[in-house]
Amino acid sequence: MQRFLDAGFELLARAESGKEFTVQEVVDRSGQSLRSFYQYFAGKHELLLALFDEAILSTADRLEEQLARQDTPLERLHTFVVEYYRMCLPAPKGRPSKNNPTPVMAEFCHQLLTAHQTEASRAFVPLVTLLETVLDDAAQSGDVPKGLNHAEVAGAILSTVMFNAAYAHTISGSEEPANGEHAATQLWAFLSGGLVTRRAG
């Protein structure tokens, strides 16, 4: 069964437009049979869900690792946003790791979010709870206002960061984020400071 997952990740990493990600292909790469596949997974959907779960877990783990290196709650919040943004950027070439979302994974993520909201919520739990703790700390230290619903805020931040990384450039028609650095900085300024000028009055 793990071999199916491995084959799945391998294929995700390479599949360009999602067209090549077929059950048959996964089965072939896994060196097992179609029969076994449907013995372990109720269908293609279940495989993708399992892959998605692992990707989210892996992302949360890597983020937690980065957070541990920061000293203050505000730095942790900043690190979360910037690093998550990096992980959500479309893979340019290099490392199509478990975290780096491929077109197939992105598309599946949307199917989940639109058509299987219960499963989607469950899958996102690791990221949401991690961010909630970061927000709790930041509220404790007064870096973010108290009294907010941190689950809701976490959902808003995650969707903002994820989809800005993935799509903002395409929507605006700007050229590629050659230096994701600049874009990440912009987004953090946006999220932390807001859009509107701070008036004296």
Added chain:
Amino acid sequence: MQRFLDAGFELLARAESGKEFTVQEVVDRSGQSLRSFYQYFAGKHELLLALFDEAILSTADRLEEQLARQDTPLERLHTFVVEYYRMCLPAPKGRPSKNNPTPVMAEFCHQLLTAHQTEASRAFVPLVTLLETVLDDAAQSGDVPKGLNHAEVAGAILSTVMFNAAYAHTISGSEEPANGEHAATQLWAFLSGGLVTRRAG
């Protein structure tokens, strides 16, 4: 040809999970033949693209209408965000109008954004330029900082508002946005004022 588009919208309005939106179904509803369909459209993709274009245009028109009623640049920016947020909320029941994104349309939007970025950019132009003018005015009047790249900012705002409306609740696992009013207010506070406490220092 218009009949195919009409049939398409009709079907979009009703199609639950995207499964029912087949070329055959559109053809049947249009009262024309498969042959004619492929005479006018190179494929299903082209039909969806045409529907998407129309949906964006219609959305931009309705927004422009609302903006005309506002007196100040900042009010226009606020109206844009809140009204666009409303339009992107998943249709609860009532009016599955041209603007209200159905699961099928949302899914297609993602396919565009991930796999056909050029087409996606082109389709979003009406919304982006509209928001750019709003931002230009707001910068002129000093309501937002000057020196920003308004195309980029517009892309960021659009993706933030659209996907927050569509997915933030699912990601956070919160219950439905019973009163989209509250959520829209939250998002505007977030966008305009930022996340981080304003310190005296």
Added chain:
DNA sequence: TCCCCACGATAACAGCATTCTCCTAAACCG
């Protein structure tokens, strides 16, 4: 009247997910 051709009806084909059928071979048990 005759020809052309746009279009409807419908069959044919291809890709993919899913299921089913047959069969081998290893494991297990007496």
Added chain:
DNA sequence: CGGTTTAGGAGAATGCTGTTATCGTGGGGA
């Protein structure tokens, strides 16, 4: 050791969908 059970491999069969091709007809123009 021999018989039986069973996991699983190979691949054919089914069904749905997008796409293309075939055939025929009815109406408009020469």
